[in-house]
Amino acid sequence: MKTNRSNRRALSWRALSWRALSWRAALLAAAVAGAAFQGGVVLAATKASTADHAKFKELQQGFASGPEVTRACLICHTEAAKQVHKTKHWTWEFLNPENGQKLGKKNVINNFCISIPSNYPFCTSCHVGYGWKDANFDFTAEENVDCLVCHDTTGSYRKLPGLAGHPPYQDTEIPPGSGKFAKAVDLTKVAQKVGKTSRDTCGACHFFGGGGDGVKHGDMDSSLAAPDKALDVHMDATGLDFTCGTCHRTASHDVPGSRYTPVARDTEGAHIPGRQDDSLPATCPACHGQVPHKGGGHAAKLNDHVDVVACQTCHIPQIARGGVATKMSWDWSTAGQMGPDGKPMLKKDEAGRVIYDSKKGDFVLGENVVPEYRWFNGEVTYTLLGDRVDQGEGVTRINRLGGSASDGRSLIWPMKVFVGVQPYDPVNHTLVTPHTAGNDDTAYWKNFGWEKAIKTGMQVSGAPFSGQVDFVRTEMSWPITHMVAPKEDAVRCGECHMKGGRLEKVGGVYIPGRDANPLIDLVGWLMAGGALLGALVHGGLRIVRRNG
Amino acid sequence: MERIYIFKRFERFWHWSQALLIILMMVTGFEIHGSWSLLGYGDASELHTSAAWALIALWLFAIFWHFTTGEWRQYIPTTENLVAMLRYYLSGIFTHAPHPFHPTRLTKHNPLQRLAYLGVKLMINPLIWLSGLAYLYYNEINAAGFGLDLGLVAMLHTIGAFLMLAFLVVHVYVITTGDTWSSQLKAMITGWEEIEDPQEGVKP
Numbered sequence: 087m088k089t090n091r092s093n094r095r096a097l098s099w100r101a102l103s104w105r106a107l108s109w110r111a112a113l114l115a116a117a118v119a120g121a122a123f124q125g126g127v128v129l130a131a132t133k134a135s136t137a138d139h140a141k142f143k144e145l146q147q148g149f150a151s152g153p154e155v156t157r158a159c160l161i162c163h164t165e166a167a168k169q170v171h172k173t174k175h176w177t178w179e180f181l182n183p184e185n186g187q188k189l190g191k192k193n194v195i196n197n198f199c200i201s202i203p204s205n206y207p208f209c210t211s212c213h214v215g216y217g218w219k220d221a222n223f224d225f226t227a228e229e230n231v232d233c234l235v236c237h238d239t240t241g242s243y244r245k246l247p248g249l250a251g252h253p254p255y256q257d258t259e260i261p262p263g264s265g266k267f268a269k270a271v272d273l274t275k276v277a278q279k280v281g282k283t284s285r286d287t288c289g290a291c292h293f294f295g296g297g298g299d300g301v302k303h304g305d306m307d308s309s310l311a312a313p314d315k316a317l318d319v320h321m322d323a324t325g326l327d328f329t330c331g332t333c334h335r336t337a338s339h340d341v342p343g344s345r346y347t348p349v350a351r352d353t354e355g356a357h358i359p360g361r362q363d364d365s366l367p368a369t370c371p372a373c374h375g376q377v378p379h380k381g382g383g384h385a386a387k388l389n390d391h392v393d394v395v396a397c398q399t400c401h402i403p404q405i406a407r408g409g410v411a412t413k414m415s416w417d418w419s420t421a422g423q424m425g426p427d428g429k430p431m432l433k434k435d436e437a438g439r440v441i442y443d444s445k446k447g448d449f450v451l452g453e454n455v456v457p458e459y460r461w462f463n464g465e466v467t468y469t470l471l472g473d474r475v476d477q478g479e480g481v482t483r484i485n486r487l488g489g490s491a492s493d494g495r496s497l498i499w500p501m502k503v504f505v506g507v508q509p510y511d512p513v514n515h516t517l518v519t520p521h522t523a524g525n526d527d528t529a530y531w532k533n534f535g536w537e538k539a540i541k542t543g544m545q546v547s548g549a550p551f552s553g554q555v556d557f558v559r560t561e562m563s564w565p566i567t568h569m570v571a572p573k574e575d576a577v578r579c580g581e582c583h584m585k586g587g588r589l590e591k592v593g594g595v596y597i598p599g600r601d602a603n604p605l606i607d608l609v610g611w612l613m614a615g616g617a618l619l620g621a622l623v624h625g626g627l628r629i630v631r632r633n634g
Numbered sequence: 635m636e637r638i639y640i641f642k643r644f645e646r647f648w649h650w651s652q653a654l655l656i657i658l659m660m661v662t663g664f665e666i667h668g669s670w671s672l673l674g675y676g677d678a679s680e681l682h683t684s685a686a687w688a689l690i691a692l693w694l695f696a697i698f699w700h701f702t703t704g705e706w707r708q709y710i711p712t713t714e715n716l717v718a719m720l721r722y723y724l725s726g727i728f729t730h731a732p733h734p735f736h737p738t739r740l741t742k743h744n745p746l747q748r749l750a751y752l753g754v755k756l757m758i759n760p761l762i763w764l765s766g767l768a769y770l771y772y773n774e775i776n777a778a779g780f781g782l783d784l785g786l787v788a789m790l791h792t793i794g795a796f797l798m799l800a801f802l803v804v805h806v807y808v809i810t811t812g813d814t815w816s817s818q819l820k821a822m823i824t825g826w827e828e829i830e831d832p833q834e835g836v837k838p
Binding site for chain 2: 383384387390393578579580583584585595596598599600601602603606607609610611613614616617618620621624625627628631632
């Protein structure tokens with residue numbers, strides 16, 4: 087069985103789910119035989135549901151569309167759509183209660199694909215709904231909820247860019263004119279095999295944020311579909327085999343964990359069933375508690391760090407460790423250059439990764455990237471459409487993270503700091519929301535004209551646009567929390583306790599090995615050196631005078 | 635020429651194990667401080683802490699020994715011969731002048747030694763130990779409500795370390811100024827010191 091599982095690593099993640107099924111069946115059999123112990127971990131037979139959806143009459147029919155499937159689901163799961171309607175996964179909107187900012191995918195601007203409003207049919211291929219093609223989407227329709235995208239276990243369900251959240255109901259050429267066809271999805275089969283969410287279902291969107299595998303996060307990419315222990319000690323497919331939902335323990339379809347109001351410092355103890363506990367279940371202390379290192383001596387000294395350093399800082403030594411590169415920077419200002427044939431082109435690096443795309447500009451990619459480190463207290467403030475932006479004022483922070491050594495709520499966190507150069511309106515001094523994707527006359531990716539694309543986009547956003555376009559440097563910080571390495575790969579003490587180490591730029595804290603009072607060092611060494619010199623002179627004189 | 639038994643077995647054990655531990659702590663301590671890199675920070679830190687506990691244990695025994703044997707009196711400062719000793723180190727030693735001090739079992743240390751060792755015991759050691767324990771239990775102390783600044787604790791500990799280093803350098807040199815270059819070293823190894831002209835030497 088072990089060999090069988092190791093082989094999974096070699097498979098591409100999309101192909102995985104098929105294998106995973108037969109593999110789970112094998113597991114179940116083993117569990118029944120009482121042989122499901124491996125490395126002290128009970129590989130649960132709990133994956134077996136009490137319901138076989140293939141036996142439900144409601145699902146034994148042909149479905150012409152996603153919403154038809156949803157109507158069938160809702161016959162039994164009467165409250166499911168109402169629950170989903172309340173979540174960020176559905177609304178793409180979030181009101182930050184701390185600073186009143188209106189956030190959510192619908193509203194924020196980033197320095198990857200920039201913004202959503204004029205590009206709905208493409209962006210909403212990652213929406214948990216059907217048919218969000220423009221601002222008139224009906225958020226109250228229960229049948230518009232897409233159950234399958236999260237609950238598919240077959241790996242065959244796929245939503246395509248441009249279809250506004252629908253999967254292909256016929257074989258569809260994607261992208262149009264490419265000669266590559268995506269097969270029509272077999273809705274009946276998918277519906278009859280629904281199950282719990284998995285790394286594959288969450289990953290179908292979250293691994294591909296920013297427009298491609300690993301682009302956005304750095305700590306989330308397709309290598310986490312079936313990671314080994316070195317890549318993620320919890321998700322290790324042949325070990326603990328956590329799914330996303332193991333930590334993001336979800337109730338009523340509301341998935342805990344947020345990039346808008348993250349918990350930077352969880353001061354609660356480990357969660358224990360039966361005890362009143364309202365804190366977030368997705369933090370490290372939620373399981374490991376506030377005294378995570380067991381034992382005295384060295385372990386105790388490590389535990390002394392928990393009020394200063396986030397677990398992630400030591401336990402995620404690098405990001406993008408699974409063989410998938412993450413984007414470190416994106417320069418939109420160089421987009422629009424055509425190849426020798428006058429057509430849009432791609433440039434690739436030696437590893438075959440795209441580093442220039444006429445539609446998007448230049449990229450810098452990184453693997454095994456050492457994160458940057460900052461104090462972080464969980465407060466995130468976005469630069470939103472309408473907020474003042476000026477080229478002359480240095481780098482614009484897409485999101486500003488709160489935190490300091492002294493506020494009592496911050497820890498030192500690892501960050502992927504993503505650098506962008508993106509269009510802005512130099513007259514109105516605002517970021518802009520270009521219309522990038524589409525088959526119309528203004529979409530940038532078809533027409534390669536910024537003015538038209540931004541005019542259309544800003545109209546949809548309801549924001550003024552002067553007609554002038556310039557580019558501004560931007561920066562976005564992504565707190566890192568996935569790809570937790572085994573403890574033997576954790577960051578060594580001396581990587582921070584040194585001059586010029588990982589935490590060189592983190593202020594407000596005395597770090598032994600990095601910090602010292604230079605005056606005391608100078609006086610101290612002069613004193614010791616002076617004593618030595620005095621001894622040498624005195625001893626030398628004794629030798630000379632006594633022997634002489 | 636006469637031999638007197640100056641340093642008893644425990645005293646010698648205490649001295650040499652203390653010397654070893656202090657040198658070990660110098661090496662690891664200055665690595666923790668960032669002055670050099672030998673073992674790696676983590677190992678240096680662990681070794682430094684273990685050595686600290688060993689030294690604390692040794693010290694508890696030594697303090698007990700000093701008080702039960704009355705040896706603590708060896709460190710009572712005196713001005714007798716103090717000026718003579720200073721004059722000897724500054725000039726007499728270069729001209730074969732007779733040593734103004736001759737150790738006995740009741741007064742092992744010359745007046746300068748008494749002052750130096752008393753200084754170590756009453757100033758440098760307490761500074762190092764208090765700041766070191768504060769360094770070690772910084773989190774617990776602050777959890778108990780004290781607003782201790784780690785930078786300040788580290789600074790005091792570093793001052794203590796430099797004072798100890800200076801003492802060590804001077805000490806290692808000054809023990810060559812006995813009747814012969816090595817008579818004091820030999821005494822600390824064997825317990826016996828050879829005296830050229832004993833005045834009140836008492837046989838063991």
